[in-house]
Amino acid sequence: MDLTNRNLESWLEEQDKRKFPQNGKVDYYKQYEIVAEYLDNNVHNQVNAFAALKDGGFLTDHGPDHIKSVVRKASELVNTPEFDLEPYEVYLLLMAIHFHDVGHIKEGRYQHEINSKYVIKDLGKKLGTDAIEQRHIYKIAEAHGGETDGKKDKISLLLEKDTVLNCRIRPQLLAAILRFADELSDDRTRAARYLMETVGIPKTSEIYHRYAYSLHSVRVDLEGKFLETNFEVTRDDIFKKRGKNNKKKYLIDEIYERTLKTYAECKYCMRFIPLNIQIKSIKVKIEFIDEYFEYFREPITYQLAETGYPDVNKMDIFNMCPDELSPNGVKLTGRRLKELMEKESGG
Numbered sequence: 001m002d003l004t005n006r007n008l009e010s011w012l013e014e015q016d017k018r019k020f021p022q023n024g025k026v027d028y029y030k031q032y033e034i035v036a037e038y039l040d041n042n043v044h045n046q047v048n049a050f051a052a053l054k055d056g057g058f059l060t061d062h063g064p065d066h067i068k069s070v071v072r073k074a075s076e077l078v079n080t081p082e083f084d085l086e087p088y089e090v091y092l093l094l095m096a097i098h099f100h101d102v103g104h105i106k107e108g109r110y111q112h113e114i115n116s117k118y119v120i121k122d123l124g125k126k127l128g129t130d131a132i133e134q135r136h137i138y139k140i141a142e143a144h145g146g147e148t149d150g151k152k153d154k155i156s157l158l159l160e161k162d163t164v165l166n167c168r169i170r171p172q173l174l175a176a177i178l179r180f181a182d183e184l185s186d187d188r189t190r191a192a193r194y195l196m197e198t199v200g201i202p203k204t205s206e207i208y209h210r211y212a213y214s215l216h217s218v219r220v221d222l223e224g225k226f227l228e229t230n231f232e233v234t235r236d237d238i239f240k241k242r243g244k245n246n247k248k249k250y251l252i253d254e255i256y257e258r259t260l261k262t263y264a265e266c267k268y269c270m271r272f273i274p275l276n277i278q279i280k281s282i283k284v285k286i287e288f289i290d291e292y293f294e295y296f297r298e299p300i301t302y303q304l305a306e307t308g309y310p311d312v313n314k315m316d317i318f319n320m321c322p323d324e325l326s327p328n329g330v331k332l333t334g335r336r337l338k339e340l341m342e343k344e345s346g347g
Contacts, residue, residue, distance in 0.1 A: 001084055007075035008090050015087040021165035026128070028091050035126055039098050040064040043105065043119060050105040051112075058205040060190035060212045062101045069189055070097050074181035076220040082276040088167040093174045095127075096141035100178060113146040136164055136171060143175040144182050155179065155272055176272035180279075183265045184227070186258075187215045203243035210242050211254050225280040226303075227266065231255055233288050235296060252286070252300075259284050263304040281305030 003011055012032065017024035047062040074097065078085060085093070103115030117138050120127060127134055143154040158171040191213035195201055201209045214237065217230040233251060241248035263282050270278045286300040318331045325332050 001078050002081055003075050003079040007071055008078070008094060009071060011075075012087065012090050012094065015090075019087040020091065021088065021130075021133075021167055028088070031128060032091060032094055035095065035123065036067075036098055038123070038126060039102065040067070043102050044098075047101060047104045058192070058202045058209075059104075060186065060208050061192070062104060065189055066101070066185060067098055069185040069187070070100075070178070070181045073184040073218070073220070074177050077177055077181055077222075077279075078277060079220075080222045080277060083274060086167065086169070088164075089169050089174060092133075092137055092140060092169060093177060095137045096174065096178055097181070099137060100141040100144045100182060111146060113142045113144055116141055130165060132164055136162075136169070140171060140175045140178060144179045153268070155269070160272075172272040173274075176269040180265060180269040180273075183262055183269075184218050184220070186212055187218055188213050204245050206242035207244040207249050207251065207254050210237065210251050211258060214251060214255065220279070222277055222279075225278060227262075227279050227282045229259065229262070229282065229284050231284070231286045233286055235288075235290055238288070255284075255286060259304065 001011065009032075013029045015029070017027060020026065020028045044062070044064045044067055048059050051057070051059050051062070071094065074093065099116045099120060101112065101116075102119040103112035103117075106112070106115040106118055120134055120138050127137070139158060143158060146152075146154065148154050148157060155172050155175045158175055160170065160172050162169055162171055189212075191209045192201060193213060196209055196213065200206075214231045214233055215229060216232050217228070219228040221228060233255075237251040241250055242254075244254070259282060266279055266282060270280075282304040284300075284302050284304070288295060288297045288299065290296045318326045330336065
């Protein structure tokens with residue numbers, strides 16, 4: 001997709017109405033605009049307050065600016081002439097981005113990805129009249145986090161390809177783009193900067209805002225197949241631990257942990273994304289700058305990527321193929337197979 005000087009929203013606006021369901025009878029971009037404006041004015045701007053009321057914490061920004069950031073990162077992840085999304089796929093993706101965090105206003109952070117279905121239902125006809133379309137928007141959004149039966153692998157529960165209202169779509173791909181774009185959007189724009197510099201952030205949430213504020217740049221390089229992340233750390237960040245839930249932690253350790261999580265999300269999401277838009281590695285730079293804009297020590301740089309030959313000794317074939325090799329939780333070892341054969345033959 002050629003998104004030069006534009007994003008997925010402006011691209012969607014330019015598409016021929018006949019490329020969508022109902023052959024042009026419904027203006028899908030207009031429908032998206034109505035929903036996006038309604039959520040921006042009535043839901044997104046209330047998410048943080050409701051989450052704080054339910055959980056007692058203080059989230060980084062989940063409002064309209066966060067949605068714009070996720071749209072921007074999703075646009076960067078597909079911005080190459082070597083890859084295309086269909087217009088209806090872009091519509092579903094953008095809608096799912098708008099709904100992925102709205103569930104916070106129901107019961108807080110816990111199962112917020114599932115609770116988004118209540119907001120979808122509340123919107124009624126603003127979201128169109130086709131329940132099958134609403135279901136796909138919900139399932140794509142819901143796969144961005146949480147667990148199903150104790151497992152985080154939710155994207156694989158979606159279909160690789162499907163037909164909705166006579167349009168071909170790729171639910172796994174759309175969910176992977178949303179999930180990774182959301183991961184890349186936890187940057188400086190989400191931190192409550194004024195509160196950090198004045199009255200302070202509640203102790204249980206300090207580290208989340210310090211981390212977001214320290215991450216000033218995230219750049220997607222599709223040609224080089226890498227992600228570039230740049231952090232800025234102060235002297236205060238070096239010497240002072242920040243609150244994280246009921247513990248305290250140094251910002252540097254949080255950066256290490258979070259960049260590793262980003263790499264894990266990258267590896268996971270890339271399973272469902274075509275090779276021509278895959279990200280293979282994450283480059284990290286941490287700069288140390290004092291109050292006079294001077295470096296007070298050399299930056300830390302590292303790259304997260306697969307290297308060398310895979311260590312087979314750390315792999316467990318029964319965990320990798322549980323359905324095939326561990327039916328009913330029993331490992332199909334050589335000894336087990338022998339026992340089964342003896343039992344079947346009456347030996």
